[in-house]
Amino acid sequence: MIGSRQKDLLKCIVEEYVKTARPVGSKSLCKKFKCSSATIRNDMMSLEEMGYLEKTHISSGRVPSEAGYRYYVDNLMEPKKISGEDMLKIQTIFSNKSLALDDAITKSLEIVSDMTNYTSVVLGSKSKDNNLQKVEVIPISNTSIVAIVVTDKGHVESKNISFEKEIDSTELTKTTELLNKMLIGIPLDDIPSKLEFDIKPIIRNYVKNYEMVYNAFYDALSNFASGKDVRFTGKTNILKQPEFSAVDDVKNIISKFESKDVVSKIEESADEVKVYIGSESEFDDNLTVVKTKYHTKGKDGTIAIIGPKRMEYDRVVNMLEYIKENIESRE
Amino acid sequence: MIGSRQKDLLKCIVEEYVKTARPVGSKSLCKKFKCSSATIRNDMMSLEEMGYLEKTHISSGRVPSEAGYRYYVDNLMEPKKISGEDMLKIQTIFSNKSLALDDAITKSLEIVSDMTNYTSVVLGSKSKDNNLQKVEVIPISNTSIVAIVVTDKGHVESKNISFEKEIDSTELTKTTELLNKMLIGIPLDDIPSKLEFDIKPIIRNYVKNYEMVYNAFYDALSNFASGKDVRFTGKTNILKQPEFSAVDDVKNIISKFESKDVVSKIEESADEVKVYIGSESEFDDNLTVVKTKYHTKGKDGTIAIIGPKRMEYDRVVNMLEYIKENIESRE
DNA sequence: TTTTAGCAATGTCAATATGCAAGTGCTAAT
């Protein structure tokens, strides 16, 4: 079992390493623990045997292992009160009522990125719990229109639709009316099937060229249902961290940020703030992702901070909690 | 003056260096020019004195200088017919009429990115020559609405607007009607001043709480006028090029791609395909930007390819020309 | 039983040396 002084020691080593990015030697901890370096070394050895510490090479100081960070986050870390100044900045953003919630979230995470030098991500799911509020059609020319779809949560998507042949405007109006009559209030997810099974049979009967019109709307509406929206801030911040001084690492991380499946890797289902260290992150073994789901009337989403494993866990966790609170308490 | 064999030599050196990324030595060119390495060296020396070649160090082979590339592009490069296969891919995209032009452009540049391993950019200006077609207002709740603005070219922008107090729906309708009556057909650029000087005096008289409503619309509409839309493809492609093997270069380039003023650096005013080498690019001394403005009925924009100075100029220029043609000939 | 002092062992890191390969500039001969 891990002893009490060993816990203190592990905590010290993690925090020291987070601060300096250099392996921590036994000598440097003598004063703090009022004992000799040999004693520290003995404890270090135990901690290493338990898997909490590692050496970069045989005669280096110790560095926390993934398990070490894990233990630190779960058992040792003390909540670090977010500074008054930082708190104020974030609060100011959220109390500015004229700022749309989405923008407030993005802005607050920009601040966190700046303060921490990590990368932050906002991931909003558009379709969650959204019902169709209105379909609008605006004619642009004889052969093209813009279809606009609005949900009851205020999300808007538009699609330019071009037709092969000239389109009759009364046909369009009819179709639009029909769509509005039958689809208002329907959850976005249900729309594709509703279109196929309820609308299609009707439209076929009283709109000529119905296929052309129907296909266009089908495209526009079902596209909308699946949209996800990812916003990174400070993508390059993380590259400033000293652990990423090798070209390949840098390229690797950047290309992971650009990759298509970023959404699935970041999306979070837990309601509390959770910490995924290294391999736990499913993202990159050298990175830690701290994230949480937020939940508002209008929208669910994920906010996340991405940094090196050597991260200021206490600070980041608290900031994220604070932002989550601000998001959710803003009615 | 630059002699005829020297021109051939410069051409060879550029093309060889583009292919191999290694300084070109005199010996390697003997066979091709049917003379000894010493002769080549003499010519190389002249070319160096004229500023077209450089050495990386005193005993290395030669590398084209910026002026060398410039001369190559302006005088030596032969148009390299784009391969039938590549041509087909691009044509297929553009002939698919159901794909919106915007998407076709993006897709075709994705292909170019893949084929060349450079980075491509599409930059569309939203406001250019766009006139307001319609303003729509959709109520979401008692205190919030979505304002939707559509232009005659089919661009759509929406903005969520929250009000401090409950909003009267007839007030909104009145305002919307007024806006539509007075603004339809007006170029987007002129809208902010029109709002301020023509609309404000009227609205003040017959809408109570007019300030709240006015400000919200002012925000939404003037924001719209200034939007630009940038889409990168293959941001990390360029990092695969061997010249970017130093961490700092990589970080530097990535942060330039992320920076806010990317638009102004990429935007092009010339109608032909133009090549900006190194410092000419105003972007980064180690990069070349090949770009052109395209012009369609609906929209102007810029397409660009970003690569190392050591770029396959002939190939890239031709591809861009081909895509430009495809864009513009698609009525 | 726990802690400590002392010491050999082992690794990093930076500076220095060494040899090889590539390619040049110059000179004198063709």
Added chain:
DNA sequence: ATTAGCACTTGCATATTGACATTGCTAAAA
């Protein structure tokens, strides 16, 4: 105008070295 020959310069990859940090172990001390 071209060429052959040669001394010279540099990069690069590979060892060599010494200074330094830190460890593990052992045996003595608390």
